[in-house]
Amino acid sequence: MLICKQILKVQKCFLKFHPIHTWTKPEGFDTKIKVYNCITRNKEPLVIRDKHLITWYTCGPTVYDSSHIGHASCYVKLDIIQKILQNYFKYNLITVMNITDIDDKIIRRAIQMKKTYKDVAKMYEKEFFEDLKSLGIAKPNIILRVTDNMDIIIDFIKQLESNGQTYMAKDNSVYFSVENDNYGKLVNINEGTKQQTKKGVKKNDMDFVLWKESKEGEPYWNSPWGSGRPGWHIECSALASHVLGSNIDIHAGGMDLKFPHHENEEAQSCSYHKTEQWVNYWIHIGHLHLKNSEKMSKSLKNTVSIQEMLQEVKTEVFRLACAMSHYKSGMEYSKELLETSQNVYQVYKNLIISCNDYINGHLKATINNDVLLKVLGDSYSSVHNALCDDFDTPSVIRTLNELVSVTNSMLHTTTSSNNQIGLSSVAAVSNFLSGILTLFGVDFDERTTRSSENFIEVMNILNDFRQDVRLIGIEKKDKDILKLCDNIREQLKENNIVVRDYTKTSSWSR
Incomplete structure (x- = not known):
């Protein structure tokens, strides 16, 4: 009995400094898709609350400068996943994105350009959506700007205050306190890691600002805590909650947003809604970086703009390059990457042309119908399994390469007569290849490239x-x-x- 009490005492001590961060499998419809879960560190079944509907929130840009190809790779990979869910698995996907149109960086940029912060934000937001269009990315269903929804954000903070989760610091700003919250579930932070601040205005190093007191000459909004503006993290929580409510199926963004941005979002949203789990599945996209370089970012001044890139490479080739790496993996932007993607793109395009030539009688070839249909059937299964396995697009590419290789070998085995029995299987291969590549935003429809x-x-x-x-x-x-x-x-x-x-x-x- 004494030993049991000692063990129990040790367990309680361990849990005090090492809380077990849990993830609760949602109740609803099992899609048979598995998605990596950053809380459990495993692939988990994607269960949605509504059989036909998936709610999806993406962190949008802070519009103070031109978007670069690091942003492009993130949004293209997210777009590919969305196309897979919509066009392959046939789910009705409701997509929401915020636009941060007031921020320290926007204010500084406005001063540099001798413009108002509104003009700067409007200009770069317009450019951002033009870039998305150039990349073949559709606009989200719902777009929410911070400055258009300030009342919603203020009301959100007021509720957190009522829940006893905030405090006013010496700098006259309002902070969220992580002390009474099971904070750190996304990156597995334990209680021992949370350090009390020895100096400064915050009670804890990990507390974060909800409402910032305005400085002289800066834009501000009136609130119960004085004139100021919201902190970055509260914006997404308030706006996403306003549209999607107390539980969201999928929340997505770059890998660099997992901590602290997404961690803070989850903490304050769980407090607001008085729930243990606000987001059911977090999707984080790996960084794009230049060869022999850190990740691409504006602060490091190593960016290449999206329009600069598109002068060198076709949209379809870049999108294919994104599909060739897993969404969680980093990408190295290099000449070799683009050349490889261009070669793969051309091989696929040539095969579709050859299939059309064979179907139209221009190309005589020996087609083993039974073998080709068997390979095609295996490709169906392999692609389906890969897409169900955490949207494994690199495996899909490998399967397509094998199918193309087999089909090409038959199409280029010449014969003096036209083997009519192979028409249906060749057409099926062409349709399958075109259909899967459409999920990646790669279209070979000749009608779209000819003028008339x-x-x-x-x-x-x-x-x-x-x-x-x-x-x-x-x-x-x-x-x-x-x-x-x-x-x-x-x-x-x-x-x-x-x-x-x-x-x-x-x-x-x-």
């Missing part, structure tokens, strides 16, 4: 004429005629039109 039906008609006439001349050159073994045909093909290539010659036919594509 007249252009197509003119190119068909030119291609047929060149092929007739080429066949005469082959029949007469006239090198001069064949050289002229080759010259036309090269000139067209310089104008982004690719001509492919087969035994008795030719095809073209952009």
Whole structure:
């Protein structure tokens, strides 16, 4: 009995300094998808409260400067996950994003540019959404600006105050106290790590500001605690709660937001709603960094703007590069990365063109229908399993590469007759490849790249004429005629039109 009491005493002491941060599996519909959970450090079943509906909140930008490719990789990866949920798993995804349009950085930027903070925020917000459009990312369903919703934020803080979770510090700002909260669940902070502040205005090093007293000359809003403006962390909690309520299915952002931003959001939101779990699943995107460099950030002054990048690489190629790495993993932005992605992109595009050529009778090939359908069936299963396994897009790419390799080997095994039995399987491969790549925002639909039906008609006439001349050159073994045909093909290539010659036919594509 004495030993049991001693063990119990030790356990209580351990729990005092090492609280067990728990995650509660939501009640609802099991999607059969598993998502990495930063609280349990394991992949957990994605269970949604409504069978058809998923609520999703993304931390938006602080609009004080141009967005860079670090932001691009984050938002593209999030967009890919959203497209998978919407277009593959067929869920109705409700997406919400905030815009931080008042902040110290915005104020400083406004002073530098000799503009009002409103003009600066409006300019960079417009640019941000134009960048998203350039990257093939749709706007969120609901966009909430901080300055448009100041009353909501103030009311949120008032409720925290009523719950006994805040205090007014010597700097006349309001802080959230982590002392009475099971704080640190996202990054596993224990009680022993929480240090009392020996100097300064806060009671605890990890307490964070909810309402900041305004400085002279700065924009401010009136509140029960005096003139000022909200802290960064409270904005997302108040705005997300206002729209999505006391429980959110998915909350997403960059890996650098996990602590302290998301940790603080969860703590104050749980206190506000008087619940143990505000967000059911947190999704954090790995950093993008330059080769031999730290992560890309404005503060490090090592950024490349999105528009600068898009002058060098197509949107589809960058999106494919994002899909080639797991969303949790970091990305190294380099010439090698873009070249690899460009090569993969071209291989996929060439296969779809070859499939169309075979279907249209321009390409004669030996297709083993049974083998190709078997490989296609295996690809269906592999892709499905990968998407269910924490949205494992790199595994999807590997599966597509294997399918493309098998299909290409058959399409380029020439024959004198057209093997009609392979038409359906080749068409199925083309449809499957195009459909999966659409989830990544990569579209090979030729109709989107050609300017008009007249252009197509003119190119068909030119291609047929060149092929007739080429066949005469082959029949007469006239090198001069064949050289002229080759010259036309090269000139067209310089104008982004690719001509492919087969035994008795030719095809073209952009």
